[in-house]
C-alpha cells in the first residue's frame with residue numbers, strides 16, 4: 001500500500017466509526033463518508049499537490065482524534081469570543097453573543113439544523129471533516145442586521161502525539177446584513193487541524209473575514225475555505241499565516257450572483273523548515289462581478305512557500321473584472337517559493353490581470369539600516385515587515401494589525 | 416581617531432583605492448575633494464563597511480582597532496556615521512521606526528537604557544526643526560518619495576539624533592538649494608566639538624565657507640594627491656583639478 005492508500009484506509013476507518021453515531025450530524029457524516037469513499041488521497045502525481053507531500057501525516061494523525069484539554073485562551077481582540085479546544089467547544093472560555101439577529105448554533109449533534117456537506121469541496125480532507133465531525137459552529141445573521149461587534153472564533157489544537165481535530169465553521173449572512181468574522185487557529189504539538197469553513201454572503205450583504213493561522217512550527221493544518229458571494233454582496237477576506245510543519249489551504253471563492261465583489265488579501269510567512277501551500281481559486285460564474293487579490297509571501301531559512309492562484313471566468317460571466325498579485329521575498333538562500341497564476345477564461349468580455357514575483361532582500365537597504373547601527377537580524381525583520389506593511393496597514397481591524405505586527409516580527413526573527 | 420595607512424581597496428574585483436593614507440584626529444574637520452570617479456565614495460563606503468568593498472592592502476584603524484574586523488553595525492555603534500551620497504528608499508518602514516531602531520541599538524551598545532517613546536518623539540521633532548523638515552516626514556517611509564534635498568536633510572536629521580564621533584558626509588551638499596545648504600551647515604556645525612571629527616566629501620567650495628575645514632585633501636586616482644588647509648580649496652576652485660594632476664605628472668616625470 002502506498003501512502004495515499006494508507007491515509008485513505010485510516011480516514012475511512014475513522015469515518016466509519018463516527019458514522020455509526022445517530023444524532024443531528026448523522027446526515028452530514030453519512031454524506032461525508034460517501035464522498036470520502038469516492039475520493040482518492042493525493043499522491044505524488046496529483047497536480048494540485050505537486051509541491052506538498054503528505055509524509056508528515058505518516059505518523060497516524062488521521063487515526064487518532066485529539067483528546068479534549070484545558071488550555072489557555074488565545075489572543076483576545078475584544079468582541080464576542082467562541083473558543084474550541086481540540087475540536088470541542090469550550091463554554092468556560094467563551095462568551096455566547098447576545099445580539100438581536102445573530103444566531104449561534106452548535107454543530108454538536110444536539111440540533112437538527114446542521115447544514116449538509118457542500119459539493120464545492122473536493123478534497124478528501126473536507127470529506128473526512130464532514131464524516132468525522134463531533135463539534136462545530138454555525139452562525140446565522142438575519143436579513144437587515146448589522147452585527148456591531150466582531151465575532152471571534154478561536155480554534156486551539158494541542159497534542160503530545162499525532163492526532164487530528166476536525167473543526168467546522170459555517171456562516172449564513174442574510175440579505176443586506178453585515179458581519180466582521182475572525183477565525184483564529186492556534187496551538188502546538190504534532191496536532192493536525194483539519195478545518196472546514198464555509199461562508200455564504202447573502203444579497204447586498206457585507207462580510208469582513210479574517211483568517212489567522214498562528215500554530216507553532218511543529219503543528220499541522222489542512223484547511224478548506226469556501227466563500228460564496230451572492231448578488232451585490234461585498235466580501236473582504238484577510239488571511240495571515242506563519243508557516244508550520246505542514247500548512248495547506250484550499251480556498252475557493254465563488255462569485256455566484258451579479259454585482260458581487262471580492263477583495264482577498266494574504267500574508268504568508270515561511271520560517272524554519274516550514275511548508276506552506278495556498279491554493280486559491282476564484283470563480284466568476286455570472287456577469288458583472290469583481291475580484292481583487294493581493295498576497296505577499298516572505299520565506300526565510302529553509303522554508304517553502306507554494307502559491308497557486310487560479311482565476312476561472314465562466315463563459316457566461318461577461319464584464320468580469322479580476323486581478324491577482326502575488327509578491328514574494330526570499331530572506332535566505334535555503335528558502336524556496338513556487339508561485340503560479342492560472343487563468344481560465346471562457347469569454348472575451350473581461351478585464352483580467354495577474355502577476356507574481358519572487359525577489360530578494362534589497363542589499364542597499366540592508367546596508368543602510370546596518371550602517372546606522374541596526375544589527376543584521378533586526379534589519380531583516382524590519383525590511384520583511386516593511387514588505388508586508390501595506391497589507392498590515394490596510395487591515396480594517398486595528399487590534400488584529402497590532403497583534404499581527406509583533407507576531408509576524410517574531411516569526412521573522414527566528415530566521 | 417581614524418588612521419588610514421596605504422589603503423588599497425577594490426570594488427567588484429577592480430582596484431579603486433591605490434595606497435591612500437589619511438589621519439583624522441578628534442575635533443578635526445577634513446574636506447575631501449577630487450574629480451568624479453576618483454574614489455571618494457569608495458573610501459567612505461570602505462570605512463562604513465559596505466560589502467563588496469574589499470580591503471586588499473594597508474590598514475584602517477578606528478580608535479586603534481582594525482575596521483576590517485567589524486560588521487557595519489559594529490562600526491556604527493563605535494561611533495561612525497556615513498551620510499550617503501544616495502540615501503536609500505525603504506517603503507513600508509517609517510522614518511521614526513528606523514530612527515528608533517538605530518538609537519536603541521546604539522544605546523544598547525553603550526549599556527544605556529533605551530529612550531522612552533515620548534522623549535524619542537520630542538527629540539525627533541526638534542531634529543526635524545533643526546533641518547527644516549516637516550514632522551510629517553517622521554511618519555513617512557524612509558526616504559520614500561523624498562526629493563533629493565529632503566533626502567539629504569533626512570541624513571543630517573539622523574546624524575543629529577545619533578550623535579556620531581566620526582561623521583562622513585558624502586556630497587551632502589550636492590543638490591541642495593542655498594537655504595538648505597545653510598541649514599545643513601548649521602546642523603553639522605552644531606555637532607562640532609573637541610571629541611568629534613567630521614569628513615566632508617564635496618565638490619564645492621561653498622560648503623566650506625559655512626563649515627570651515629582644518630584640512631583639505633585632493634583625492635585623485637585612488638590616492639591623496641595633495642593636502643593643505645582651507646586655502647587649497649580656494650585654489651582648486653580657481654585652477655581646477657588639472658593643476659594638481661599635471662603637477663603630479665611633472666614631478667613624476
Ligand SMILES: Nc1ncnc2c1ncn2[C@@H]1O[C@H](COP(=O)(O)OP(=O)(O)OP(=O)(O)O)[C@@H](O)[C@H]1O
Nearest residue numbers: 426427429431449450451452453454455456457458
Ligand atoms: N560596483 C562597482 N563595480 C565596479 N566599479 C565600481 C563599482 N562601484 C564604483 N566603481 C567605480 O569606482 C570608481 C570610484 O567611484 P566612487 O563612487 O568612489 O567615485 P567618487 O569619487 O565618489 O565620484 P563622484 O564624485 O562622481 O561621486 C569609479 O570609476 C566607479 O565607476
Ligand SMILES: [Mg+2]
Nearest residue numbers: 455456457500
Ligand atoms: Mg561619490
